[in-house]
Amino acid sequence: MLVKGAALLFITLIASGCNQTTDESSFTEYDGNTLSIAVIGDSPANDFEQVSFQEEEPNVLTEEHAYDAFMVTEAYFEELSQSEWTSVFASMETPIFFAGIETQEFVFTEDSITYEESPFTTAEHISGFVSAPDDEEEFKTWGYSSTESEGEDGPPEWSYHAMFKDIEAFRDRQFEG
Numbered sequence: 001m002l003v004k005g006a007a008l009l010f011i012t013l014i015a016s017g018c019n020q021t022t023d024e025s026s027f028t029e030y031d032g033n034t035l036s037i038a039v040i041g042d043s044p045a046n047d048f049e050q051v052s053f054q055e056e057e058p059n060v061l062t063e064e065h066a067y068d069a070f071m072v073t074e075a076y077f078e079e080l081s082q083s084e085w086t087s088v089f090a091s092m093e094t095p096i097f098f099a100g101i102e103t104q105e106f107v108f109t110e111d112s113i114t115y116e117e118s119p120f121t122t123a124e125h126i127s128g129f130v131s132a133p134d135d136e137e138e139f140k141t142w143g144y145s146s147t148e149s150e151g152e153d154g155p156p157e158w159s160y161h162a163m164f165k166d167i168e169a170f171r172d173r174q175f176e177g
Contacts, residue, residue, distance in 0.1 A: 027158035032168040038065065040080070041073025044099070046157055051164055061088050061096075069128075069167045070096040073154075081107045081115035090131070095170050097128030097142070097163055100154050105129055105141070125155035126163055130170065142166050 035051045038060050043053040054067075058080060061070065070092075072080060077098065080089075089096065089108040098105055103118040105127045124143040132140045144159035 027161065030161040030164035030168075032165065035068045035164055035167055035171075036066065037069045037071050037167070038067040039071045039073065041071075041075045041099075044154060044160060046160065048160065048164070051160075058085075061085075061092075065094070067094060068171050069094060069163075072096065072098050074100045077101065077115040081113075081118075083111045086111050089129075092130055095128055095130040095140075095142075095167055097126050099126045101127055109139075125159040128163070128166075140170070 030048065030050060032050060037051060037053050038056045039053045040056055040058050040060070043055055053071075058076060060067075079085075086109055096108075098108075101124065102121060103115060104120040104122050107113050107115050107118045107120075109129075122143070122145075124145040127141070127143040129139045129141040132138060142163070144155070144162050146156065146159075
């Protein structure tokens with residue numbers, strides 16, 4: 001048990017060391033290029049002009065695709081945190097985001113813990129990661145947090161706009177920070 005706890009602490013420190021967190025104070029609407037996002041779960045209630053959402057099943061994560069990013073919603077958090085998915089997430093070359101997540105996203109890359117078991121809470125409305133393309137870090141991560149609570153329609157609108165900007169920057173390989 002001590003080894004498991006030490007491994008989880010190490011993973012948390014690694015993940016937070018390369019995290020880019022955005023808050024509502026830097027909000028501007030996304031006005032970039034058109035994005036195509038596969039949603040595993042329910043698409044956002046909001047409409048975004050330059051963004052198309054396509055609802056998919058989890059197996060799309062293992063298939064060839066033309067999506068700019070994936071977004072997973074609450075209905076699939078526990079299922080996708082099971083050990084059979086960790087190798088898929090650990091090698092993701094397309095950004096994947098978790099909307100409405102209440103725990104840190106490393107549970108999706110760690111065999112020894114699931115979403116429901118995780119004691120590691122987060123204040124982020126949406127968080128995400130991708131295998132780092134530059135090999136300097138294991139993962140590139142993003143998070144969008146505020147003191148604003150989530151409404152009935154999920155994360156606040158500004159957090160989606162921030163996510164879209166990061167997806168476009170990743171797609172164009174223009175990292176900030």
